[in-house]
Amino acid sequence: MISFIPYASFQFFTLIAFLLAPIIILGLMGMRNTLYNDCVAILMTFLIFAAQPEQLISILLFIIWQAVLIKGYLAIRTKNNNSACFYIAIVLAIIPLFLVKLSADVPALNFIGFLGISYVSFKSIQMIMDIRDGLLKEIPLIQYFRFIVFFPTISSGPIDRYRRFREDTSKIPTSVEYRTLLYQGLNKIFLGFLYKYIIGYLIHKYWMGSPMLLPDTLSSIWLYMYGYSMYLFFDFAGYSNFAIGVSYLMGVRTPENFNKPFISRNIKDFWNRWHMTLSFWFRDYIYMRFVYTAVKKKWLKNRYLISDIGLTLNFLVMGFWHGFMLQYIIYGIYHATAFILFDKFERFNKKHPFWPKDNKWMHALSVVITFHVICFSFLIFSGRLDFLWQR
Amino acid sequence: MKWLRFGPMLLAVVIVCTLIFMPADLERAAISSNNMKEAAASLDPHVFQGMLMQQKMLKNEQYLPIYGSSELYRLDKYHPTNYFKVQPDGFTPFLIGRGGMYSLVHFLNFASTANQLKGKKIVFILSPEWFTKTGLDPLHFKPNFSREQAYNLVFSNSISPKLKQKAARRLVQFSFIRNDGTLGRLLEDVAYPGRRQPALRLADELKGQMTYKILTLHDLVDMHFIRPGYKKSQYQKPDRQLSKDNWNQLTLSAKKTAIHDTGSNRFHIDTSLYKKSIQHHLNTFRGYRKNESYAQSPEYSDFQLVLDLLKEEHVHALFISVPFNGRWYDYAGVPKQRREVCYKKIADEVRKNGFQLADFTRFDSKPFFLQDTMHIGPMGWVYIDRSIKTFFDRS
Numbered sequence: 001m002i003s004f005i006p007y008a009s010f011q012f013f014t015l016i017a018f019l020l021a022p023i024i025i026l027g028l029m030g031m032r033n034t035l036y037n038d039c040v041a042i043l044m045t046f047l048i049f050a051a052q053p054e055q056l057i058s059i060l061l062f063i064i065w066q067a068v069l070i071k072g073y074l075a076i077r078t079k080n081n082n083s084a085c086f087y088i089a090i091v092l093a094i095i096p097l098f099l100v101k102l103s104a105d106v107p108a109l110n111f112i113g114f115l116g117i118s119y120v121s122f123k124s125i126q127m128i129m130d131i132r133d134g135l136l137k138e139i140p141l142i143q144y145f146r147f148i149v150f151f152p153t154i155s156s157g158p159i160d161r162y163r164r165f166r167e168d169t170s171k172i173p174t175s176v177e178y179r180t181l182l183y184q185g186l187n188k189i190f191l192g193f194l195y196k197y198i199i200g201y202l203i204h205k206y207w208m209g210s211p212m213l214l215p216d217t218l219s220s221i222w223l224y225m226y227g228y229s230m231y232l233f234f235d236f237a238g239y240s241n242f243a244i245g246v247s248y249l250m251g252v253r254t255p256e257n258f259n260k261p262f263i264s265r266n267i268k269d270f271w272n273r274w275h276m277t278l279s280f281w282f283r284d285y286i287y288m289r290f291v292y293t294a295v296k297k298k299w300l301k302n303r304y305l306i307s308d309i310g311l312t313l314n315f316l317v318m319g320f321w322h323g324f325m326l327q328y329i330i331y332g333i334y335h336a337t338a339f340i341l342f343d344k345f346e347r348f349n350k351k352h353p354f355w356p357k358d359n360k361w362m363h364a365l366s367v368v369i370t371f372h373v374i375c376f377s378f379l380i381f382s383g384r385l386d387f388l389w390q391r
Numbered sequence: 392m393k394w395l396r397f398g399p400m401l402l403a404v405v406i407v408c409t410l411i412f413m414p415a416d417l418e419r420a421a422i423s424s425n426n427m428k429e430a431a432a433s434l435d436p437h438v439f440q441g442m443l444m445q446q447k448m449l450k451n452e453q454y455l456p457i458y459g460s461s462e463l464y465r466l467d468k469y470h471p472t473n474y475f476k477v478q479p480d481g482f483t484p485f486l487i488g489r490g491g492m493y494s495l496v497h498f499l500n501f502a503s504t505a506n507q508l509k510g511k512k513i514v515f516i517l518s519p520e521w522f523t524k525t526g527l528d529p530l531h532f533k534p535n536f537s538r539e540q541a542y543n544l545v546f547s548n549s550i551s552p553k554l555k556q557k558a559a560r561r562l563v564q565f566s567f568i569r570n571d572g573t574l575g576r577l578l579e580d581v582a583y584p585g586r587r588q589p590a591l592r593l594a595d596e597l598k599g600q601m602t603y604k605i606l607t608l609h610d611l612v613d614m615h616f617i618r619p620g621y622k623k624s625q626y627q628k629p630d631r632q633l634s635k636d637n638w639n640q641l642t643l644s645a646k647k648t649a650i651h652d653t654g655s656n657r658f659h660i661d662t663s664l665y666k667k668s669i670q671h672h673l674n675t676f677r678g679y680r681k682n683e684s685y686a687q688s689p690e691y692s693d694f695q696l697v698l699d700l701l702k703e704e705h706v707h708a709l710f711i712s713v714p715f716n717g718r719w720y721d722y723a724g725v726p727k728q729r730r731e732v733c734y735k736k737i738a739d740e741v742r743k744n745g746f747q748l749a750d751f752t753r754f755d756s757k758p759f760f761l762q763d764t765m766h767i768g769p770m771g772w773v774y775i776d777r778s779i780k781t782f783f784d785r786s
Contacts, residue, residue, distance in 0.1 A: 010601065011598070183396055183397065186397070186400050187400070190400050190403060
């Protein structure tokens with residue numbers, strides 16, 4: 001069976017060009033055929049996973065499992081707002097993802113899981129949280145399915161929000177609006193080609209692949225660090241551009257994932273620019289919820305301490321989410337530490353100003369410092385330093 | 392919003408498609424004669440795993456291609472490349488081959504340049520070491536297998552359908568080829584037509600054509616970055632002095648070099664090589680090839696594929712048959728009569744098919760033709776230079 005991993009091959013792009021052609025033609029006429037779109041979604045979900053039947057079965061079971069959870073919790077929530085029920089629902093929603101992440105260490109679990117399970121999990125977890133907050137009163141099953149298996153973003157995001165997605169799918173863009181969407185979408189797809197298949201490819205092949213960078217010396221690891229950071233960005237930003245571009249062609253404005261992350265002025269700024277849909281998801285559903293609960297329940301008096309714990313939790317979970325491996329955990333702790341230290345620095349500087357006033361030189365300096373802090377975190381993330389703790 | 396804004400994107404699609412689907416004629420035209428000059432003695436594997444450069448070279452009267460294997464890398468001053476530089480005879484040798492390039496690898500290469508080979512003069516150096524019981528194995532084939540040439544075999548009709556099918560049947564015996572996705576399936580279609588539905592075949596053919604065009608584009612790019620495939624230590628500069636010598640003088644001076652280089656041991660193996668990798672565990676080599684025989688080998692039929700193709704294209708080929716290092720093979724456990732079987736079978740096969748043979752296997756037990764266990768040394772090159780010159784001047 002030919003494999004159709006999203007945006008990974010010529011055949012994938014050829015296939016979606018064919019499938020999207022009717023959608024584009026109708027879109028330019030200001031129309032949309034929901035039935036056709038749904039058929040495309042089903043066909044694509046099938047084709048993406050068909051090469052590995054166990055993945056196809058996994059995703060089908062997963063979707064049903066989450067649908068039962070969401071529908072069930074919604075029914076309970078309309079009657080009463082019991083915290084225990086909420087926590088049980090969340091745990092049940094996370095279990096498949098947890099098992100898949102665990103399967104890296106426990107080979108017996110290898111049969112479960114499918115490409116993109118974490119991104120699909122994020123979608124259903126946020127729905128449960130929104131139900132708890134009373135933001136979602138009803139979820140038609142068909143809408144849930146459309147949201148969960150929206151094929152352009154199924155494998156690696158960007159992570160959309162259900163309420164935003166619902167609005168896009170319920171409203172048919174006019175002919176003029178669609179023309180803009182088409183232009184922006186195609187533009188993003190072409191940018192994706194440039195990022196992922198030209199720049200990213202060249203960096204991977206000629207920079208990271210250079211035999212000069214093989215030895216474990218400081219200089220070669222240092223150069224690898226820059227190469228890997230650039231590659232990570234261009235590869236993932238390129239992928240995100242494909243996903244967002246194709247979403248646009250389908251009339252859905254999937255949110256952006258990157259906003260020039262390497263010109264961030266500080267670590268806070270960075271997390272507003274890097275893998276944005278993920279970091280915002282973590283901010284809203286982990287950090288904010290923790291801080292809110294901790295303040296409301298008066299767990300601690302010191303608000304700053306609450307925030308620091310929230311940040312640590314936030315980045316530790318993010319680290320574990322990448323995989324149950326030491327390099328990812330260290331990556332999480334590293335970012336939590338950097339974030340907290342920057343917070344302290346900012347507060348201190350406010351009380352006793354010592355950092356020079358802002359000008360373009362200071363701006364450049366902070367960009368350079370932040371850039372290196374980030375690149376070093378990616379070096380940890382890459383596993384290039386694993387030799388330090390693996391003997 | 393104007394439609395014109397889509398212009399750059401359409402242009403990008405057009406440019407990429409033009410590049411990929413550029414006709415082969417244009418691709419060959421994009422290779423300059425300078426690139427070709429550089430490639431002639433470079434021994435860069437991209438040259439013989441590609442086809443554009445060779446197709447262009449064969450159309451050029453100036454070049455005489457020499458096909459062979461690892462011996463081509465012994466670029467001493469008697470090597471044809473160097474010798475015919477100081478003693479020009481109206482042609483420049485163009486070297487094609489490296490270690491592990493057995494007959495089947497050369498066949499694929501010939502097939503991809505069949506149209507250009509028509510009526511051409513070529514030289515082909517045979518190694519008796521190929522003709523073992525196993526013949527070509529995946530270990531040697533895989534690094535020398537060119538997907539571009541294999542796709543060419545699938546899509547081109549420059550060789551007869553019968554030969555094409557015979558070759559495809561041989562190729563799909565190798566599992567790494569059979570399992571090579573689209574290419575493997577297409578070769579199986581050639582080998583066993585009608586084995587599956589035409590629609591499936593068509594889908595693979597479309598995909599294969601695309602991959603094939605991308606591979607030739609890679610080929611074109613590689614031809615602009617030719618790099619020597621030999622090591623610096625293997626190369627000697629051409630020696631102007633040689634131009635004054637006649638064949639006897641050349642043989643004598645080459646022999647002198649050989650005595651100097653290989654005189655240290657009874658096998659006449661290059662001293663530095665002998666000291667480095669043989670002397671210290673000579674005992675382990677006693678009889679280490681004693682189970683080897685050369686009477687039956689798939690290589691004979693692989694070689695027949697080469698001969699069939701060259702006959703079809705009416706190529707004027709000179710085959711050069713090189714001996715084993717007799718003393719070494721005696722020690723290694725392959726007695727002379729077993730070696731003679733191989734020499735005879737090769738010679739018979741070449742002659743039966745009506746090709747010229749320069750047979751040097753009489754040097755089996757005489758020293759100095761080779762410089763180690765199997766590679767041609769200075770004196771060997773002198774004899775070969777002479778036979779090449781005679782061949783080129785006469786035919």
